[in-house]
Amino acid sequence: MGKVYLFSPVGNTDPIRYFYDGSMLHICRVYEPDVVVLYLSKEMVMNQRKDQRYTRTLKLLSEKMSHPFEIRLIEKTGLSEVQQYDYFYQEFTEIIRKLEEEMEEEDRLLLNMASGTPAMKSALIVMATLAEYRFTPVQVSTPKKKSNLEFEERDEYDVEVNWELDEDNKDRFVNRCEEVRCLKLVRLLKINMIEKHILAYDYHAAMAISRELQREISPVVCNFLEAADARLNLDWDTVCRKIPQYKEKFCFVKEDKNRKLFEYALGLEIKVKKGEYADFVRAITPLGVDLLEHVLRLCCGIEINNYCTMDKKGKKWDKTKLAGTEVKKYLEDAYKPQFKGKEVYSHHLNAIIQRTCKNRRLAEKVREYIEIEQNIRNVAAHEIISVTDAWIIRRTKKSAAEIMQLIKYLCEAVKINTVEKNWNSYNVMNSLLIELLEKEK
Numbered sequence: 001m002g003k004v005y006l007f008s009p010v011g012n013t014d015p016i017r018y019f020y021d022g023s024m025l026h027i028c029r030v031y032e033p034d035v036v037v038l039y040l041s042k043e044m045v046m047n048q049r050k051d052q053r054y055t056r057t058l059k060l061l062s063e064k065m066s067h068p069f070e071i072r073l074i075e076k077t078g079l080s081e082v083q084q085y086d087y088f089y090q091e092f093t094e095i096i097r098k099l100e101e102e103m104e105e106e107d108r109l110l111l112n113m114a115s116g117t118p119a120m121k122s123a124l125i126v127m128a129t130l131a132e133y134r135f136t137p138v139q140v141s142t143p144k145k146k147s148n149l150e151f152e153e154r155d156e157y158d159v160e161v162n163w164e165l166d167e168d169n170k171d172r173f174v175n176r177c178e179e180v181r182c183l184k185l186v187r188l189l190k191i192n193m194i195e196k197h198i199l200a201y202d203y204h205a206a207m208a209i210s211r212e213l214q215r216e217i218s219p220v221v222c223n224f225l226e227a228a229d230a231r232l233n234l235d236w237d238t239v240c241r242k243i244p245q246y247k248e249k250f251c252f253v254k255e256d257k258n259r260k261l262f263e264y265a266l267g268l269e270i271k272v273k274k275g276e277y278a279d280f281v282r283a284i285t286p287l288g289v290d291l292l293e294h295v296l297r298l299c300c301g302i303e304i305n306n307y308c309t310m311d312k313k314g315k316k317w318d319k320t321k322l323a324g325t326e327v328k329k330y331l332e333d334a335y336k337p338q339f340k341g342k343e344v345y346s347h348h349l350n351a352i353i354q355r356t357c358k359n360r361r362l363a364e365k366v367r368e369y370i371e372i373e374q375n376i377r378n379v380a381a382h383e384i385i386s387v388t389d390a391w392i393i394r395r396t397k398k399s400a401a402e403i404m405q406l407i408k409y410l411c412e413a414v415k416i417n418t419v420e421k422n423w424n425s426y427n428v429m430n431s432l433l434i435e436l437l438e439k440e441k
Contacts, residue, residue, distance in 0.1 A: 002106030005099055006033040007092075007135075009116030009124075010044045015057035016162040023114035023140035024054075028061060028069065029168060030177045031110055031138075035070045037099065039092075039116070041079045047157070048073070056159045064169065088123035096127070096135065109135040113180055130186045134215055137180035143167070187216060191437055194225075198430050198437075201270045203229040217440045224433055231429075232270065234263055246432070250425055258416045261290055265411055266425060272400045278387035280400055281376050285346060287407065288373055289315075292349035294414035295366060300356040302327065308344055315344045330355045346370055362413050369406055372396045 006027060008014075014022035021029060028036060038054055048054050055071055062069050074095065099109060113124050128137040167173070190209050197206035207225040214222050223242040230238035231250070236259065240247050253259040264287055271280040296302040307327050309318045322328040331339040334351035341348055350370040357363040375395045385391070389400050396403065411417050 002104055002108060003035060004031055004033040005035045005037065005103065005107060005109045006031065006112065007037045007039070007096060007099065007109065008112035009039045009120045010041075010054060011115040011117065011120075014044075014115055015054055016166050018143065019165050019167050020143040021166060021168040023112055025057060025061065026140050026168065027110060027112055027138055027177055028058060029065070029173070030175055032065060032067045033069065033110060035072065037072045037074065037095070039074045039076070039095070039120075041076055041117070043080075045075045045077050048075070051157055051159055053157050053159050057163060060159075060163050088120050089126060092120075092123050092127060100134070111135050111137045112140070113137045114140040128180060139178045139180050141176045141178065143174075143176070187213060188441060191217070191440055195434050195437055198225075198228075198433050201232070201274055201426065201430075203232055218436070221433070221436050221440065224436065228429060228433065231263065232267055234260060234267070236260075236263070249432070250429055253417060253422075261287065261294075262411065262417050262422075265407055265416075266423070268407065269404050269423070270426060272404050275389075277389060277392060277400055281387055281392065284373055284403070284407070285377050288346035288369060289344065289349065291369075291407075291410045291414065291416075292346055292353060292366060294416065295353055295357065295362065295410070296349060298414050299359055299362060300353060302352065302356060304344070304349065304352075313343070317341050317344060317348075327352060346373060359413075362410075365406060365409055365413070369410065372398065372403055372406070 006024075008024040008027065010024060011022070015025045016022055020026075024036075024038070027033070036058060040048060040054075044054075055073070058069050058071055096109070096111075103109065111124055111128065113121060113128070116124075124137065128135075163169070190213055194206045194209050197203070197209070203225060207222075207229050210217065210222050210225050220243075224246070227239045227242035227246075230236075230242065239250075253262045264283075268280055268283055268287065271277075271283065293304050296304055305315075307318060307321045307325065308315050309321075310316075317331075322331075328339070330352045331341065331348060333355075334348075335341065347370050350366055353366050354363055357366070376392060392398070392400050392403070398406075408417075408423060417423070
């Protein structure tokens with residue numbers, strides 16, 4: 001169990017007034033903090049030095065409760081202008097920042113919102129509203145539930161007499177503390193920012209902001225954002241580890257290899273939606289090779305791996321395996337006078353498909369895909385250019401969205417995905433994420 005800290009300005013009703021605890025003392029009685037940090041203006045410093053009324057009273061309470069207080073005094077001997085809000089906001093922010101640096105993860109910080117001058121209270125209210133730090137604001141009501149209007153002599157203060165007459169020393173005292181539920185403005189703003197990043201499919205940015213709020217929002221939300229970011233990076237193991245209770249909602253394709261291709265295709269569509277056209281163009285080639293291998297296997301009865309070998313750089317044609325085969329003939333006819341291919345490229349596979357695929361509509365779509373790839377991929381990969389949707393249209397006569405529709409057709413033709421609504425998977429995930437975030441507000 002962690003420590004409890006209390007930061008409290010000291011005001012004219014502290015430590016005891018009208019035979020009842022002042023706010024600072026009452027919070028100490030109720031919460032039993034381990035560390036009490038008292039902020040004293042010039043007038044309060046004079047009171048403390050005259051009779052040690054604040055520290056002596058806290059020691060009396062400590063003895064009564066058998067609970068030790070570590071008392072720290074912040075004495076502002078030059079502080080007589082106690083009405084300047086800006087000063088206190090900056091001052092208290094720095095004090096609380098230093099306390100937070102000292103505190104451990106399981107520690108708790110209380111703020112006394114009821115003591116001190118109006119400017120001090122206002123500064124604390126704004127800090128609680130902005131919620132820049134993790135603390136619990138505590139308000140203390142007056143014993144009579146109304147303003148203290150009576151006059152009481154405070155210059156000649158007797159610590160022991162006030163302690164003996166304090167009604168709150170009775171066993172069944174009334175707890176007048178209330179934890180203030182302030183509007184957490186910054187917290188709300190950050191949650192709204194997370195939601196906007198989610199809708200823009202920028203899960204990495206959303207995750208970064210969530211880490212600033214991880215003490216204040218559900219671990220389920222933080223895990224879900226990490227899973228979304230991992231999903232876009234094709235890290236399905238992390239998805240399953242972070243959100244095992246949700247993975248079935250997004251795991252439409254069960255077979256590992258097909259799921260990887262489908263998730264890759266979903267990622268391409270995200271690039272189109274985000275306007276990342278250069279990345280989209282560069283990413284279509286790896287998908288094309290895998291898709292065309294599926295076309296050959298399912299629609300042409302050709303297993304391309306029977307004619308290839310693998311090394312560290314990828315899949316390569318094997319001359320020995322090709323020797324005397326129909327596949328070699330198709331490649332040689334397409335690449336006269338001699339086929340010299342080493343790495344397996346999508347246009348090689350297209351040449352075989354055009355000779356062997358009986359589904360002519362599918363063969364035409366494959367040819368169309370390869371032409372698009374050849375017209376834009378190499379330029380975008382090897383030149384420093386601005387790749388826009390208009391640039392893609394000029395080179396291919398199709399927009400990025402139309403190319404994406406072609407990719408979807410090929411995925412469905414080889415049964416990687418056969419359900420149209422599955423392409424909306426990321427939006428379904430986003431809706432669920434935002435639903436969880438709305439509950440955090």
